[in-house]
Amino acid sequence: MSAPRKRELMKTYFTKRYEKVFDSLMVADTTAAVATLVNGDSKKSSGLPNLEVVHGVASSLFNASLEKLKPNRERENVTLEKSTESSDEFWRDENFKQELYSDSPALCTELDQNQEVSKLEAKTRQHFIDIFVEKLIAKMVPEKLPERERLFQPNSEDEIFAGQTVSATKLTQNLKDLTAKMGGIFEAQDSVVRLLTWRNPSGTVTMLILLTMIFFNPMYLIIFPMLYIMYVMMVPGYMRRHPLRRTLYPVRKAIGKSLLIDIANGSIPINSKPPRNVDQHRADSESERGENVNNGAELVANIRDFQNSTTSLLSILSSLERFKYGTTGFKDERYSTLVFLAYFIGFCMLGLISPFVNWSLIISLASWFGMLVIHPKLLPRLKKIVNTNADCHSKKIIKDSEKHDVILDEPPEVRLVEVFEIYERGITPRHWDFFKISNQVFDLSDKYRKLQNPPPGVADLSEVLPPKTWSFDENSKWEVDYDVEKWSFERGLMLPKQNEFLVDDMFKRRRLTRKVLRYANPIRKPSYKYK
């Protein structure tokens, strides 16, 4: 016991002794790193230079270890403990005394101590990583992170703090917990897929019946969830605690078949084979759940499913984005126009017709019909029939009409662009040499001129490019602006004039303008595309 205590004492002594030095060091280091990063950004180099990243990471590591030496970390520990305790308490059963009082300190002391030690270790380790990540982020992102809207005002400083920081351990812990709890969601997804693909025919028919009931009386939308909570969640819970004492006798093999299921499986002959792999898979997963031993396997399966679901979520999001920025953003003008008109016609039709239609009947019939059509046995046959009847004729007509029915002839946007033709004074004051064509006036206060650099520009008018998304009007030429008075006044240049030129001691320049055209503004893009 004495050695660690001595070490602890030494540590506090050192920290107190050198805290100020540490602080100044940290500040200097941080500012330096930020400065280098900002400079790098302004140069518009793609990504950070490797050396700088290494430097940033190393310095934040250093800072984090310094921070860890400081003995003021009670705040986070307190909040952590609070959360873990409250979540554990919930799972104690109120009906059993031994569960309620099992955690009394008198009983299991050794275990508690061990746990506490491990807890403390976890906390300190977490603390270090958190500080490290925080520093790293502070380096990468110089400004404060944007705050999110909150439903409830945070009560204390701790809550604000917890919401503001990025914690690597918290993130991984959350991910871990999430994957452990996602099992139910994936099971629900499984059952939905099973229903839609007719692998559970009686279930599919039940779903159709329930849907029909909902279509005919939307009140069932409220009633069914209530029934679900009562009889699918609560009654099994009650029966688990107070069994009705109904013994289920094991059946070695089901003898006799159900007509409905056999019809749905499409095999009334006796030697029918149900979709074997599906059943096996289901049985496997159920046995896994029942045993509760293969916890690790379940977790890994959950992680895999989670990964797959994030992939599919991303693809859904990207297709939604395509719709949002492409179709609704008039990327393809003709197509978007057609889509808009189709929606408009649909809206009008629905508005006019809907009072005269028995929607319940139509929607329920449609759902029955749809489910019957996508029946795995029926679908290939229907496809065959449709394919033989389908002809390319109709497609051709559609294509022809699509080409010529939308007229895109909005007048384009018109602007003028300017460049300056700059001449340099030659040997004699009367002699001028062509210097450059530039978008800069290149007067005395020009920053390029101060640096004694030539301004950005080209040597020939044909090399001048229009601004992005614009194009030059081919019917117009570069025109000299003779109203020197006006453009020099607009720029606040008080220099002598000479015909169309504005002259200073070294250079003279004249203003050329040309018409540029643009059919439409560029489409919107999601924020992460602008970089």
Next chain:
Amino acid sequence: MYPLLLIADATLSNLMWICEDLCLPFVQLVMVLMVVNFLCEDVLIDISHIFQFWLGLMSLFFLAFSVVYYMLTLYQDLRYESEPPTVDDIVIVLESVVDKLTTIQHESLYVNKKRALQLAVLFTPLHWGLIRIVSIKNYCMGFTLICILYHSNWFQCTIKLFWRLLLTRTAYYKLEEFFDGKLPFWMKPVDVSKAISNSEHIYQMALPHDVKILHGCKLQFQLQKLFPWDKNLHDYEVGDDLLIIELEIDENQRKWQADGWIARMLPYERPKYSIKIGGDISMCNSPWQLQESSLKDWSWLDDCWRPTTWYYSDSNWNFKGLHDSLECYTRKRTWKRRVYYLRE
């Protein structure tokens, strides 16, 4: 015989909704309802009516066919496929059928002839009113629905959960009282004279001559000496001189989850203090209130009331033991005190 057993087993598990695939009985239930709908439907020439008619007819055919199909496939499976059933198989199915039958019997309401008559009398106006409000068709469908669902776990659990409510129990016992024709026996507390006149524990004793001439406190003192309170009165010599009555008042308590054992009782059960008169339990004041009233010709033999230990029992006052346990929800103890009457 075995196939018949299998069919019976399947039918029973459908009725009790304990098959593996619950959707199938649901679909069948819907079809049965449609058939009922079709049977109760008035004949009208109308698209929706024709549609319903068609649906009902189709479900009827489908149900009939699926029953036949099930039986056919069952026989076919037994005949052509797999090995013949072992004795174990047969025994298991038999046990399963018996178990299900007992469960169903246990769950169904206990109705004898008298009760059936009473129910019929009670429910006739109710039925009449219901039929006035809902159509016969809906009434039939609802009745079918309840009949089919009655033995399902859901229905039974619902009943059990409702049984937890005080309101339900009160209503049930009110109905019971109404049928049994008994008025609540605890409306008026029993007074001492009635308790004495109806007491079952009357003992006639012979007395020695020197005791007979005593009066008041001395007599009581002598009697206490002669008949100590912890001795059984049966053991003494029977005679004409003295009447002794043992008054017994039960103190009842119920266990509540929040408060533990307290004297708060349910409205339909025995009150806080009760006394047995003529085999019935009657309401009674507390022993100490009781001793305030005059005894007329009788006098107290004992100086005070003596309690027994607690007797623990379940929620319906069936005796369980002398110690508190999880199955005990009520308890009682008896306060005893004797009175005597000296014959001149």
